[in-house]
Amino acid sequence: MAILRPTTAQELCDAVADAAASGRRLEIRGGGSKAAIGAPREIDLLDMRSFAGIVDYDPAELVLTAGAGTPLAEIEALVEGEGQMLAFEPFDHGPLLGATAGAATIGGVVAAGVAGSRRVTAGSARDHLLGLQAVSGRGEAFVAGAKVVKNVTGYDLPKLMAGSWGRIAAMTEVTLKVLPRPRVSTTLIADGLSDRAALAAMSQALGSHAEVSAAAHLPAAANGGTAATLLRVAGFAPSVEARCAMLPELLSGHCLLRRAAPDEADRLWTAVRDASPLDEPVLWRVHIQPSHACGLTEALAPLDVRWLYDWAGGLVWLAGEAPADAVRAAAAAAGGQAMLVRAPRELRAQVPAQHPRAAGVMALERRVRRAFDPAGVFEGGRFLGETDAD
Amino acid sequence: MSIQMPEPDRSVLARRDEIVAALRNIVPGEGVISAPHELRPYESDGLTAYRQPPMVVVLPETVAQVSAILAWCHAQGVKVVPRGSGTSLSGGALPLADAVLLGLGKFNRVIEVNHADRLAVVQPGVTNLAITRAVEDAGFYYAPDPSSQIACSIGGNVAENSGGVHCLKYGLTTNNVLGVELVLMDGEVVRLGGRQLDPAGLDLLGVVVGSEGLLGVVTEVTVRILPKPQTARAVLLGFPDPESAGACVAQVIAEGIIPAGMEMMDRPAIHAAEAFVQVGYPLDVGALLIVEVDGPAAECDHLIEEIARIARDNGATTLRVSTDEQERLAFWAGRKAAFPAVGRLAPDYYCMDGTIPRRRLPDVLRRMEEMSQRYGLGVANVFHAGDGNLHPLILYDANLPGELDRAEAFGNDILRLCVEVGGVLTGEHGVGIEKRDLMPDMFSEADLKQQQRVKCAFDPDLLLNPGKVFPTLHRCAELGRMHVHRGQVPFPELPRF
Numbered sequence: 001m002a003i004l005r006p007t008t009a010q011e012l013c014d015a016v017a018d019a020a021a022s023g024r025r026l027e028i029r030g031g032g033s034k035a036a037i038g039a040p041r042e043i044d045l046l047d048m049r050s051f052a053g054i055v056d057y058d059p060a061e062l063v064l065t066a067g068a069g070t071p072l073a074e075i076e077a078l079v080e081g082e083g084q085m086l087a088f089e090p091f092d093h094g095p096l097l098g099a100t101a102g103a104a105t106i107g108g109v110v111a112a113g114v115a116g117s118r119r120v121t122a123g124s125a126r127d128h129l130l131g132l133q134a135v136s137g138r139g140e141a142f143v144a145g146a147k148v149v150k151n152v153t154g155y156d157l158p159k160l161m162a163g164s165w166g167r168i169a170a171m172t173e174v175t176l177k178v179l180p181r182p183r184v185s186t187t188l189i190a191d192g193l194s195d196r197a198a199l200a201a202m203s204q205a206l207g208s209h210a211e212v213s214a215a216a217h218l219p220a221a222a223n224g225g226t227a228a229t230l231l232r233v234a235g236f237a238p239s240v241e242a243r244c245a246m247l248p249e250l251l252s253g254h255c256l257l258r259r260a261a262p263d264e265a266d267r268l269w270t271a272v273r274d275a276s277p278l279d280e281p282v283l284w285r286v287h288i289q290p291s292h293a294c295g296l297t298e299a300l301a302p303l304d305v306r307w308l309y310d311w312a313g314g315l316v317w318l319a320g321e322a323p324a325d326a327v328r329a330a331a332a333a334a335g336g337q338a339m340l341v342r343a344p345r346e347l348r349a350q351v352p353a354q355h356p357r358a359a360g361v362m363a364l365e366r367r368v369r370r371a372f373d374p375a376g377v378f379e380g381g382r383f384l385g386e387t388d389a390d
Numbered sequence: 391m392s393i394q395m396p397e398p399d400r401s402v403l404a405r406r407d408e409i410v411a412a413l414r415n416i417v418p419g420e421g422v423i424s425a426p427h428e429l430r431p432y433e434s435d436g437l438t439a440y441r442q443p444p445m446v447v448v449l450p451e452t453v454a455q456v457s458a459i460l461a462w463c464h465a466q467g468v469k470v471v472p473r474g475s476g477t478s479l480s481g482g483a484l485p486l487a488d489a490v491l492l493g494l495g496k497f498n499r500v501i502e503v504n505h506a507d508r509l510a511v512v513q514p515g516v517t518n519l520a521i522t523r524a525v526e527d528a529g530f531y532y533a534p535d536p537s538s539q540i541a542c543s544i545g546g547n548v549a550e551n552s553g554g555v556h557c558l559k560y561g562l563t564t565n566n567v568l569g570v571e572l573v574l575m576d577g578e579v580v581r582l583g584g585r586q587l588d589p590a591g592l593d594l595l596g597v598v599v600g601s602e603g604l605l606g607v608v609t610e611v612t613v614r615i616l617p618k619p620q621t622a623r624a625v626l627l628g629f630p631d632p633e634s635a636g637a638c639v640a641q642v643i644a645e646g647i648i649p650a651g652m653e654m655m656d657r658p659a660i661h662a663a664e665a666f667v668q669v670g671y672p673l674d675v676g677a678l679l680i681v682e683v684d685g686p687a688a689e690c691d692h693l694i695e696e697i698a699r700i701a702r703d704n705g706a707t708t709l710r711v712s713t714d715e716q717e718r719l720a721f722w723a724g725r726k727a728a729f730p731a732v733g734r735l736a737p738d739y740y741c742m743d744g745t746i747p748r749r750r751l752p753d754v755l756r757r758m759e760e761m762s763q764r765y766g767l768g769v770a771n772v773f774h775a776g777d778g779n780l781h782p783l784i785l786y787d788a789n790l791p792g793e794l795d796r797a798e799a800f801g802n803d804i805l806r807l808c809v810e811v812g813g814v815l816t817g818e819h820g821v822g823i824e825k826r827d828l829m830p831d832m833f834s835e836a837d838l839k840q841q842q843r844v845k846c847a848f849d850p851d852l853l854l855n856p857g858k859v860f861p862t863l864h865r866c867a868e869l870g871r872m873h874v875h876r877g878q879v880p881f882p883e884l885p886r887f
Contacts, residue, residue: 058749059644060641060748061747113588113593115588127564142834142837142840143837146832147747148745148746148747148812149745150558150562150779151814152551153814153816154833154859155841155845159593160593160596160844162593163593179648180643180646182646207505207528238689242686287587288586289507290506291504291506314587335584336586337586354591355590360578361594365591368844371843374872375872
C-alpha cells in the first residue's frame with residue numbers, strides 16, 4: 001500500500017492521470033478519521049494534507065476559502081475567534097470510530113457530507129459548500145461554484161462533491177459559507193419521555209415560533225436510565241429568553257421542561273453528536289422522515305438494539321447486532337436509508353456501508369461518477385456493490 | 391440580439407406533421423397545440439427580447455405521458471424544451487424552431503401537506519405562492535420568494551434554483567427542496583432525494599436543482615416548509631452615498647445579524663420608485679437601505695435597535711422604523727415597484743443579475759457609472775445587499791436602431807466586471823441563453839467540459855433544452871475521450887512526494 005503525497009495541483013493531476021492510464025486505483029485521504037467506514041480494502045492512498053491552510057477569510061463577506069487538507073479544528077478555531085461558525089456543525093468522526101479527535105480535515109468533512117445536530121434547521125455540508133477546486137479522475141484540474149454566497153452560474157457541482165466520499169474528484173480547495181455564531185445558546189430538557197411523546201414534542205417545537213435550532217432525544221436505555229429530550233434555542237439574548245418562554249406552554253400537553261446547566265447541555269449534545277452512549281461494535285445511522293422514526297425503532301426493538309434520535313427524529317443512531325437486512329428493510333419500509341457507520345471488519349466485508357438505491361438511480365449515479373472518473377481511479381472498493389468500473 | 395441559437399434541423403422540420411400526430415397519440419384532445427396563432431403565447435419567456443415560436447406545444451397531464459413523450463422524442467432524435475410558467479429572465483424556456491415545447495402547466499395539484507414533518511409534496515406546475523397558500527392555515531410557509539412568485543412555478547424554481555429577497559437567511563430553492571421525481575430524456579422515471587434529509591448516494595438532486603431544464607423534466611417536488619415568522623419589521627435607512635450604506639451592511643453582518651432581507655437602491659432607482667409610488671423615500675440621499683428582520687417580537691425589537699445604532703454609526707441621514715404592518719409594506723412598495731418604476735424612465739429596460747463580493751460594491755458602482763457614460767445609456771441599481779446580488783437595470787429604447795445591441799453589450803460588460811472582482815455572472819436568474827456566451831469569462835474550458843460531461847450522463851444525445859447554458863455544444867463522445875499524456879510516466883516509483 002503506497003501513499004502518494006502530492007504537494008501541488010500539477011503533481012496531483014500527474015498522479016491521478018498516471019493511475020488512470022495504468023489502471024491503478026487511489027483512495028483520496030485527508031486525516032483518515034473516517035477510514036474505518038466502508039469495506040476493508042488494500043489500496044494506494046492519495047494523501048491530501050499538503051493542500052492545507054487558509055486561503056481567504058473575510059468575516060463580513062461570510063465566506064471562507066481553505067485548502068481541503070486543512071484540519072477541521074483549525075478552521076473551527078479561526079471562525080470562532082471571529083464570532084462565526086460553520087453552521088452545519090461538522091464533527092470529527094475519530095472518537096466515534098475508536099480513534100482520537102483532531103485528524104479530520106475540512107475536505108473529508110465535506111466529502112462525507114458530515115453535519116451535526118443543527119443540520120435539521122441549518123442544512124448540511126452541501127448547503128454551505130459554495131465553491132471548490134478539484135482534480136477529476138481524468139487528472140484534470142477544474143473549478144466549480146464560486147467564492148460568493150449567492151450563485152447559480154452553471155451546474156451546482158459543489159452539491160455533487162459534498163457527500164461523494166471522494167469518488168468523483170480530489171478536492172484541493174473548498175469555499176464555505178460561514179455564519180454568525182449565536183451569542184447565547186440555551187438548552188431546555190424534558191426528562192423521562194417515551195419515544196413517541198418525545199418525537200411529538202420535538203415536531204411541535206420545530207413547527208413553532210420558538211425557532212428551535214436543534215432537537216434530540218436520548219431514550220432511557222441510552223442515558224443512564226432516564227430519557228432526556230433536548231431542545232436548543234440560540235440567538236441574541238432577548239430573543240432566546242422570549243423563545244424559551246414560549247416552549248413550556250406550547251408543550252404543556254407533552255412534558256415539563258427545565259433549563260439545562262451549560263455543562264450538562266454540552267455533555268448531552270456531545271453524546272448525541274458522537275452517539276457515544278451507543279458503544280456497541282455495530283452502529284448504524286438511519287435517515288428518515290421524523291414521523292416514521294418511532295415505527296422504525298419499535299419494529300427493530302425485539303432485535304436487541306439501542307438507539308437515540310437527532311434532527312428531531314430525522315436521524316436515528318441505532319446500535320446492536322440486529323441483522324443488516326432487518327435494519328435496511330425497516331429503514332426502506334419507512335422511506336428512509338440506513339448507513340453502516342461502525343462495524344467489525346468481517347461485517348464490513350459483507351454489508352455495503354451505503355444503503356442501496358433503486359436500480360435506475362444507481363445506474364445514473366454510476367454514469368455521473370464516470371463523467372468525472374472514466375477509468376474508475378477513485379473506485380477503491382469501499383462501497384460494496386457499487387464499483388464495477390467499466 | 392447577439393445570441394445565436396443552434397441551426398434548426400431541416401429533417402426534423404420536414405417531419406412536423408408526423409411529430410404532431412405522434413404527440414396526439416400520447417396526449418389526446420387539446421393537449422397538443424400546433425396551429426401557428428396558438429403557438430404565439432409560447433414564443434418567449436421573461437426575456438422578451440428573444441422570440442421563437444416552437445414547432446409544437448404539448449401539455450401532458452400525467453407522468454406516464456411525460457415519459458412517453460420524452461421516450462418517443464428520444465427515439466426519434468427530436469429536441470425538447472421544458473417550460474413551467476415561462477417567467478425565466480434568462481431565456482431558459484425560449485423555444486427552438488425544431489423542438490417540442492413541453493409545458494408542465496397542467497401539473498397543478500398539491501399532493502400532500504405534512505405539517506408534522508414540515509414538508510409538502512406538489513406537482514411542478516403549482517406556483518411558488520400557491521405552496522404557501524396550501525400550508526399557511528397551520529401557520530407555515532414556503533420560504534424562497536422570487537419576485538415573480540404569484541406566477542412562477544415550483545418546477546421552474548427547481549430548474550433555476552430561484553432565490554428571492556429573503557434568501558440570505560432562508561436559502562435558495564436548493565436549500566429548501568427534499569426530493570423530486572424526474573423523467574430522463576429517454577423516458578425513465580427516477581426519484582432523487584425523498585422525504586428525509588441527506589439520502590444515500592451521490593447528491594444528484596443537488597445538481598438537478600439549478601440545471602435549467604437540461605438534465606430532466608421534474609414531475610413532482612417535495613419541499614420543506616417553515617413556521618411563518620411571528621412578526622416582521624423593517625427599517626428604512628438613507629445614506630449620503632453607497633459607500634456608507636455598504637459599510638453599514640458589512641457592520642450589521644459583522645455584528646452577527648442576518649436580516650431576513652437587506653435591499654439597497656441607488657439614487658436613480660430611489661427617484662424612479664418614489665415618482666412611481668410616492669411612499670416617502672428620501673430624495674436627498676445617495677443610497678437607500680431597507681433592512682427587514684423577522685421572528686418573535688422580542689427579537690425584532692432588539693435587532694431593530696441594533697441596526698439603528700449601526701446605521702447611525704455609519705452616517706445614516708434618514709432612519710425610519712416601521713411601526714405597523716402598513717408602514718412596513720410601504721417601505722417595500724417602492725422597492726417592489728422598482729422595475730416598473732425604472733421602466734417609466736425609458737421605453738425599455740434590461741435587468742442584469744450578477745453577484746459580487748460586497749466589499750467591492752463602491753468600486754463596481756463607480757465603474758458601472760463610467761460604462762453608463764461610455765454607452766450613453768442610463769442605469770439604475772437595486773441590490774440584494776446582504777448577499778452581494780446586483781440587479782442593474784439598463785435603460786434603452788428598442789425602437790432606436792442598435793440600442794438593444796448596445797444595452798446587451800453594456801450588460802455583458804457589467805457581468806464581466808462582476809467576474810473580474812471575484813463574483814459571478816448570475817446570482818438567481820440563471821444563465822439560459824442570456825449569459826451563455828459569457829460562461830468562458832467565468833469558467834475555463836476544462837471547467838465547462840466537466841459540467842457538460844454531467845449533462846452527458848443524463849442526456850447523452852443532447853436533446854433536452856439544447857442551446858442553453860453552454861456556449862459550445864460538444865458531442866458527448868468527444869467529451870468522454872481521455873487524453874492521456876504518455877511518454878514520460880510521472881510516477882516511476884510511487885511514494886515520490
